[in-house]
Amino acid sequence: MLHEILLSLSGHPSPLLHTPPSPEADALAGITPPERQLLSSARHISDLNTNLIAYSTEISTTHSSTICRAVATAISSIHLAAFQRKVLQVEESILKNDADWVGAYNIVPLTAIMGEFQQWTRRLEWLWDTDYVCVENCLPSFVTGATAASMIFIGKSLNHVRAMNSTSSSSGGVAHVSAKLQELSALTLPLENSEFSKAVKAIRTSLSQNTLQKMLPLAKVSEMIQLLRDFFLLGRGEFAMALTHEADERIRNRWRRAGNLAYEKDDGLKNLTVKDGEVAAVLNRTWAVLVSMQGQHAEEDDQLELARSLIQLHLTKSKPPAALVTGRGLDVQAANVLAASPFRNMLFSVPAMLSLDLPSPLDMVISPSDLQLYSSINAYLLSLRRAHMRLTDLWKITSLRRHYPSPRGASDHAVTLRERWSDRSWLLRSTWTTASAAIFFLAETEAYFQTEIVKTLWDNFHAWLVPSQPQRSGRATPIDHHHSQPPSQHSHDPQTLSTAHTLYLRTLTHRLLLTQASFTDQLYALLQHIDHLVTHIHRLHSLFTSLDLEHDAGVVDAFVDLEREQSQVFSSLHDIQLKVKQGIDNVVSALRNLESDAAFLAEWDGQGLVDDEGEERGYVPCRVGGVDRLLMKLDFGSWLGGTAWEG
Template structure:
């Protein structure tokens, strides 16, 4: 019987230890003996099942980490249990006094007592094996789930279970670290267990890889995961560059990085692991990426984005608007579709891709002619010629495309922008200014970033365009002065001359009276657009750019605090003195060359740039659809007003030719057209006024919204961790591994809706429009 028990405990099932004892056996065995046999049978059953399950897991489980843990269970604990059985058998055969009593009697209690400490451990191992081998509808057990469970079991309170869990945690984490080392040291996704690794190939992502957060162990912070994604992606791209030799570009310095990972002890500490990844990232940045992507290239690209997308170069916006208007007018003339100006929309005009590209080409020619003999010195313009594109947009939404992400972790590169179609205003069809990302800069700049710049450009350019169109109305001399002028002496003193003079003055008086409310409304719209544009460009765009540029180029907190303190005075002085933009760009280039620039690795730059873009879109109010929709409606009404004024001017010109020169158009009724256009102008004037009132009212509501104001003023610094999908700035921007890294980038407080509202004070214009109707009332009140 004793021999049968030991064989059964060794993994050979025996009917003797089954629970379905016969009546005869129950009559022979006492209750204590049956209980002891039940314990032995339970251990035997667990041992047999563990042998079978671990063999199956080690041979067929898709997770390498699960296989490693299963193999460790079999080779360590099941082997130790087998050794214990052999040890008990050896003691019995040697008649050890601890087991064999007088007359060579071996008490069953003593034999089973030798295995008392194994019952709880075997039961725990069986539960763990069942957890590993569970079959779900979607997928089997993942490495992250197993590591998290083992780390949780360290807190069980039982010393033997804690010791077992710790040894298996070491096995699992060491196997997982080998997968991580293949990625962060060589840029390769591990061949074995590829589907179990948290970095996955994703063709839909800009970088070609994405993070599957469900496969991420709990001790890995999202910022550390983002750094690992950046490191592996960078190494992967470096290997694809024919100009980079991996052996000489920093990939050969692997011994220190391997030692960094080897120094980690299990259970892995979240902070220690993040520091190790940061150290590897910074080493990679100083060796390989510093040669591949120097700071000068980043500053060059950011300056280009500031100048052309954020309208830092005002002449570009003016030239692009003029060339686009000329292209539309040319197409109207070719299509003989001048009757368009009677309509509200621009849908009758069809714009082709080639025409849009030609407009940008002519814009470059205009900008080149502005430079004169120094055109060859404008390197930024030459770079813009190569990188910038003006294309018809194929998508309806203007929100930047977001990378695929887990439901609980938003992609860090995603920047939410409202869907207001400002891109429709330049050509009457969706047209966007975009940029090609050169090869080295794609480590820093993403397609989502460019799309965010595109949305901001469409927004700012639409405001500038409407402002320019309204100002151009004052260039129509015949609408503002007597045209044609009264006859000169001596004819003016004759009877016919006096009659002619009176007729011209009466004509001018009638037209001037008809245009009074139009000029009043246009002046109010110009005032609104000018103040709004000045606020957005000087207070927001320029203020944030100066702060971000200073963070990029100036080392140390003291310089940043000192420059922040004087920023308001500098901007006020720049606005008051109207410093030439060429001088500003020259000073920026000098500061890049002369300042003691800190070393920012590409991920630090990327994270800070994302924060800069998010802050910019938020403070430009591009996240508030109520404001942007009302502003868009106002800009559409302004375009309609400008088109009607030009149409009315054309009608009056034709009427003057008919009255003065006898040029008659038999196919048109000029007087009926004039009356119709004047009625439409009054309606559009009311729409413009209501539009301005609506936008100002929305601004007032936003200024009194405490939640919105807190988000705009404090949310960028306080809530950046949430907005970054959990990334925050702790690893990308805030870490200083060796004291040589740049300080954390925190956007400076700029702008303020209250500052804009103080300027947008129209007095009683809005109230007067409700109580007084007619041309004189509108004009006098304004």
Template sequence: MLHEILLSLSGHPSPLLRADRTGIDTSSVISPPERELLASVAHLSDLHVKLINSTAQISSSHPSAICRAVTTAVDSIYLAAFQRKILEVEDSILRKDAGLVGAYNTVPLTAVVGEFSGWVRRMEWLWALVQFIKEKTRRGKDDEDLYCTGAQLIDRLRGELQTGYVDIEEAVRNLVQAAEIAWLKQVSAWILYGRLPTFGGDDFFIQRIEDSDEDFISVPELLPSFVAPSTATSMLFIGKSLNRIRAKSALDTNLRGIDHLSSQLKELSRLTYPLDPATFFRTITGIRLHLSKTILQKLLPVSKAVEILQLLRDFFLLGRGEFAMALSQQADEAIRSRWQRADNLAYEKRDALATVTVKEGEVAAVLSRTWAVLGSMQGQHAEEDEGLELARDLLQLTLTRSKSTTPLKPSVRALAPTPFQNLLFSVPAILTLNIPSPLDLFLNATDLQTYTVINSYLLSIRRAHLHLTDLWKITSIRRHHPPPPGPPYGSTKNGQAKVRLLRERHIGRSNAMRLAWVTCSAAIFFLAETEGYLQTEVVSGLWEGFQKWLLTGSDDPRQNEQQHPAKLSAASEHTVEEDDVWLAASSSDLDGQPSLRHHKESEGSQSEPHDPETLAAAHRIYLRTLTRRLLLTNKAFTDPLYEVLVDVDHLVALIRRLHGIWTSMDLEADMGVIDAFVDLEREEVDVQRSIKKVAEKVRLGIEQVVGVLRAMEGSPFTNDDFAFDEDGGAAAEEDDDDIGAGLRQSGHYVPRRVGGIDRLLVKLDFGAWFDKSGSGNGVDDDDL
């Protein structure tokens, strides 16, 4: 019997322990108490056999290298230890050890079973773990192969560490170590050499984007839970940078031989298991900083990053007002010329609206003419504008679909879907940018999409403002033009009749245009104040803080006060001059434009240049703050504002149409030029009626937008509190600058507190204009 028990525990089938399966009746041989003892042995033997078969299958066929490593550790550590325990029991029996062999060489069955009692709980836990791996590995509903990922297994094992059994805790720690070592080998290949795992790559959290050899993404589902999102972002950045350096080194001999970080392997070897999240984060951060100091400074200097960010500020955020004005004028001219060509065609040759459809080439031509206009503004002997030349090479104006087939990132989906890009050409058109090779280390497609949305938003407001102000350039509709004839003809009888006719005509038209001019004036006031708030207080304020952080490493106002020479006492100035003349020279630069030299901080330590990953994280915080401060995340504000802009365009078109009708009526009345195919009087009445309706819609639209702003003023969502995000940027509470600064490490970017809905609402005071009925005769001169 002992022989059968030991063989069965070793994994061999035994009819003694499996009588119910073999059909052999052992009731006459084994007593009921012995059968109960053998039942526990049979259970342990069954677990052992299933573990042997399952671990062998998983270790040889599972697609996850981490699952293979864990099952291999189960086999090599615990199943092997169980086999050794069987051999030890057998050796003790053969040696007639007194612990097992009693008098007359009898071996009690309870003693043998007791030797393996401590293995029952451990083997049951190991079988539950192997079942977890096998249950996750199956075929899905759509014939997709689903398998237990390494991240799921690591999370399961780390969760099992919280147990009250010492033997289970020891087993968990050993298996966690095996799993994390296998995972860390994959991570090492990526962060030290920029290579994805050759085996089990589908189980690694870094995945290559399809149809692309250089773009990689991080899949959160494949990332163990103990790894913070900021750590995953750093690892993704390191590997992408190494891939970029490897591609760059083929062309640049200065970068050859430094496309790996094998010297940092010692830092990874010092890690202890289970991995501590904070220690692992510091190790990855150290590798990233080492990469930035040794390689990336040559590949992406800070000056290049500042240059491209300045370009985005000037042209996407309309820092150059002449660009927005020239682009709007050229777009209007292109649309106007298409309609004129359509009107010149014979009626039978017209093909519905195909003659006025904007094409891609015409949109590109509009941007080319815009560059020509901006170049002519500089003058013949002006210095070369490097920013304009760079924008000419990188910027593109293209048509796009209303509903893009490309899925947007969560940060872009948070923006309001209001179609501001439809206003420039009446079809979706966006300003985009070709990101050069090294700059995509901190700029990505998501950032560019955000800049595109902001540009369409700001450009639409600027364009509507320009259209309204251009109405005042039409002298004949705004003033009595041409004036009545003067003496001597004006003193004659015919001349006086002519004077009376022109004055009556002017008075009638002026009365008809009162409501339109009042509405246009109010709309100009509304757009000017809104645009001034968005551009001056929000965009400029945030950009100044972000630019200062780029160049000096800090935007702390208290530090600025300490460093500003005007606020230093005479004794402190004398001390600075004696101690360090370069510090005084560095501080004096703060009075003018920021320079690229590194300023000393108040503690006296030299600020280091930002590495691309830190720059990318700060840039994302800057963009997120900018979109929220521009109210682009509030659909309740952007939708009525868009309707106001559309109504303003309609109102401007009707006023211009009315001006054309009056010009034709003047030619007919004064010069006898008659168009028999047009009923000018009827068109005049229809256009004037339409102007009243549209003017009322503009008034109601502005009232609705101001009402939304007033509702937002008391809403808690306008505080723009920042929280810990997926990029790892710590949050800054809007209500307390000191708390916000303390939540970040020294040198991290903290957005400035700019704007405020109350500051805009103070200016948007229309008096009793919103209470007017909108009738043309009921508008007073002091309505505004």
């Protein structure tokens, strides 16, 4: 009973502490009314501790506010940790037969235990009670959402300037901001929405023009966003190919090593666990491959060197630790879908993702939530590229796909080989048809995502970010030269860049259908079936090689029944083919359902993405091809439908 009480106080609910439906139940259990009163106090403390543990964990990992996450983490790491240490201290004293706790005949009074925890009741109740709430109706009417965001950005910028030990020019910029602050004191009551917003905007503009442009030039921001485009959005295809190849090679080596150890030890399969060091080694090997592809006399790739110093590949938990910030363009439901995205498991069969170690000034434009979106999109696109590559690599197994006919008048052995190859080709005909259909599906889907979605949105955003200068035709007259103005540089301030980049990234996430669970779940299931199909074909190829050695060279393995294993692989391969076909049909059906979904179409058109309070020259995402264009490409025809497809 004492053990049950201490477990419940530690946060594990126990049925012993629940009030029974009738007093007779307590009598049958041997619990007296005074003991039941003490158990009710223990239940109250246990419920408070359990609720605090659950909610503090959820808030510290998923809440959009940094302050809320910090408070929840402090509650968990300070107060709840101290309470847990108190429980362990009481348990240790009882186990050591401390005279303060254990009486005659090893009896531990329940009143002594509950008296020790009575002082924690008030603290836990204080932590649990909602004494402070945020009522949106009580917010000042003259502060809009855009104005509040500008005020937060100004404070963040000043902290960056102070932390970076700014130069004299930056100090002058802060002095300009101090002068602009006098405009706030000049405002008269009652404050008007437009006047207050204009004053805050003037402060932000002054800070951007005098300080932030020197600390965070546009070229530096453009370079980092271009790096994210090339390596996270697969702009450089050789990076995705090398990373996929090295990861697959690492997994194959682990299986070979585990198979060799299985003959020596019984726990050989335990060595299949992927470790962080091996994942980092895969990325290092990928960088080495990319450097070797440049050639000996090629110019140095500055972007590649920058990526090597910033990009990391590491294992993650089932859910990413960083929380996605919800807001315009990304609601709570979409954030939950992205957090539960399973595509991180495709590369190593365990959750792994790319991340970027962002330098300090650039985090004013690119937030951790944006980097989390980049990682999710990268895992999504990389899974499609990996499945496509694994399927196309099957055609490189020449001995499995192509057999040269023997000449007329050949020996009986040649006739036997020709019959064996013909039987295998006939058995694998439907397998190659299914693999071809899957390649067609992946090629068209990946081409649609990369060319019509990623490239189009990137070109549109990059044109807004770095506008090209118009070409002046003809020779300039002296009058033209006298009145000519320098080309206008529409330099966006960091807050405008951050807002536009977040909007671009969230639009890209929606257009890639990554927030549509009905589509991504079916696509992930299809990619898993394709992995199984490729694995079974490779296994069948190794069995064919072993059978040929057994029949032609007399190399016999007495511990393996190759004929029986071959029949089992063929049976499993047939089942996997049906699953791949059904998976393609399910994905296409999900696309057709999205095509007729009014809410999805409204979201696709950008409703709710563009803020009415946005400033002039704000970024507006361009329109791209809809789902109907992808469905037109995936219209397989009769060879993937009806009797031909079933065969």
